[in-house]
Amino acid sequence: MTTSPNIHQAVNHLFRQASGKMVAVLVKIFGAENYTLVEDVVQDALLSGLETWKLNGIPDNPEAWLFRVARNKAIDIIRRKKHQYNIDFSSPEQLSPSTEYTLASTFDQYWQDQAIRDDFLGMMFACCHPDISPENQVTFILKSLCGFSTREVARAFLTSEDTISKRLYRTKEFFRTNDIRPVIPPPAQLSGRLDAVLNSLYLLFNEGYSATQHEQLVREDIIAQAIYLCQSLLDHEHTRQPRTSALMALFCFHAARIHSRLQSDGTIIPLSQQDRRQWDKALIASGNEWLNKAASGTALSPFHLEAAIAYEHCIAPGYAATNWKMILAYYDALLQLTKDPVILLNRSVALLEYAGAPAALQSLEVVQSHRQLNRYYLYHAVLGEIYKRMNEKDKAVASFEQARQLTTAQQEQQFLTAKIADT
Amino acid sequence: MQEFLVIIRGDGRPNTDSAQDMQQHLQNWQHWLHELMASGNYVGGQNLESEGLTVLNSTTVTDRPLAEGKELIAGYLVLRASNAAAAAELVKGCPSLPYGSTFEIRAIRQLHLS
Known part of the structure; x- marks a missing residue:
């Protein structure tokens, strides 16, 4: 006692x-x-x-x-x-x-332990039913499986308790009217349903990892929950798939860096200026183990490639010494799997470091008129950085300005203001 | 399909002090009931305490049942079966049968509504 x-x-x-x-x-x-x-x-x-x-x-x-x-x-x-x-x-x-x-x-x-484990996974699958919207999935997971109060979920999503209550209500109504039971899907459906669960955990982790979330404790809590849920999937033979391991590796590599990403006042520290000695070596090591386990089987998931990119960052002795060529190759492979413009944007950053500003700018030409990307602050922030490297100060400032207007997060606004002053 | 009340008389159990044998007997019971549940024949049922009251008339209430020992009603089941004979076949699977329990099977009468 x-x-x-x-x-x-x-x-x-x-x-x-x-x-x-x-x-x-x-x-x-x-x-x-x-x-x-x-x-x-x-x-x-x-x-x-x-x-x-x-x-x-x-x-x-x-x-x-x-x-x-x-x-x-x-x-x-x-x-x-x-x-x-x-x-x-x-x-x-x-x-x-x-x-x-x-x-x-x-x-x-x-x-009994085994029955509880099965039901817990079954509930994860129930929460990630394909007819429930991704944001409602993540909301319900936090509430039902992670023991968050409505208030804590609201804080995690930077929204009101009212909004969260409505989301929870909708999911409960869905459960009731569709007679949803917490079961691990039969083998024939398992693969597709597991993808939905993994995506939901990925979103959950992002919520915790995102710098828009100011409260360090909330962020670490969410990250710990995403890792815990992923571990539950890895503990069960049916869900212990290579892509589950890959997602866990990705979580470990990102989590290893959380303490070096923000200053004590919440200001963002860019990767190039982070103190790499602060990175959690134990987490990087377990990320490595999971990535090795993920290498079995033939299917290559986006999680594999994202984990591989994160791994390259983790093992690089410094920002300049990063293996940008390898990272670029992983981004190319990612683009083969999904035509996500955000990936193209991230790829352009690797290209900026590997091949220089003009190449990076050119790579973004294809998405110039992409409407959603144009409303995404990071797109303009990246453009600003590219123009800055090309010594096109006016264009750089204009892009940073636009980025600053598009983000509501205070730390990001501060970060961009500093960028403008520095250009 | 029709529903039948199965009155179980006598708490038929192995004549033993071995906790293991008793445990096995209970598991056999649960297994039997789960089979009836899975096959759709089970409707309901409970086991009963051996103490009870008997009301003989408006003035006489005795504090125990009239019947004793193996005559005592130990529990009841409600089963769903096509006829009494089919219900009897189901009851033959009861683990208490070899230990002296007897079973009375009575169809639940459905009054015809006019």
Whole structure:
């Protein structure tokens, strides 16, 4: 037993992970249509934990403690309140808790480690159903599987609690009307559905990695959650695919650099000026391991290539000594897989370093009239940098100006203001 | 398909002190019920405490059932089957049958509405 004066902080991490698992198991028991009931049971369990541990200290296996409380509350509801809630007992699996003959044994099976792991993944797949919009997917993942409060999700997305509540409501309604169950899809559908889950984790990670997010703690929390969810996929034989490993490698390489990306006041430090000694060597090493594991099989995913690019940055002794040729080759391969103009933009930066400003400028000619890209601040920031290198000061300043107008993030505006002053 | 009430008399279980044998018996029960659930024959059921009350008339309530031992109703099931004989076939799979439980199968009467 450990008694902590600051019990809230001590259990925060534990609560995040335990609540996601409890949600997954309880959704299986009560059905996604009873999601509010699921949340109530989880909240009750967490509150009991907090209250009891305040007095008696944290037990040796706090997660098992919480699971036992949730299990007993769920049994209580099945026994006493099954008619109050519309719990569906129509399928063979849902029938077995309906009778005392099999209730206890069924519940024991539900709360075994392997079953919890399966349900947790099943819930990930449910959250990433192709008919749910990507932003609603990520929102619901944070809320249901990462134990974020509505307020914390709102902070993560820099939006209002109201907006988040609406997104959550829409997803719950979708679950209810479409009778969505938290299951790992059958082999025939697994590949496509896994892609959706990986994309959602990629978005989640980006949300945490993005410099537009000012609160360092929020950012690190989201990054840790994305890594944790990806690890859950890697722990399961069905989802342990080379591209899952590649995504994990990408996460590790990017996460290794988070502390060198911002000054203490939140100002952005460009890659060329980052203190490489601050990069997390242990994370880079595990990124390497995952990238090696990702190299099995024949399929090459965008995650493989993005991880390879991030790897090149991580191992370069300095900005100038970066293997731009290799990076350029990876960008070319990426463009073969997807015609994303943002990739073309990133490629132009590698080209700028490898072949010079005129080549970089020329490479962007094809996307000159791309409407979305024209509204993307980084496009103009890159153009500014290219013009600056070509000594075309007016054009450079004009581009930086336009970039500054297009971004709402304060740090980026400061960064661009400094750029203009420097041109 | 019709529904049948299966009244289980006698708590038929292995005559043993071995916890392992008892555990096996319980697992056999669960396995049997899960099969009935999966095949769609199971509708509901519960097992019953051995204590209870018997109301004989408006003044006499005894604090235990009249029947004792193997006559005691240990539990009930509601099964779905095409006829009584088919329900009886299902009941033959019950793990308590070899240990002396007996089963009364009664079709649930559906009153015809005019």
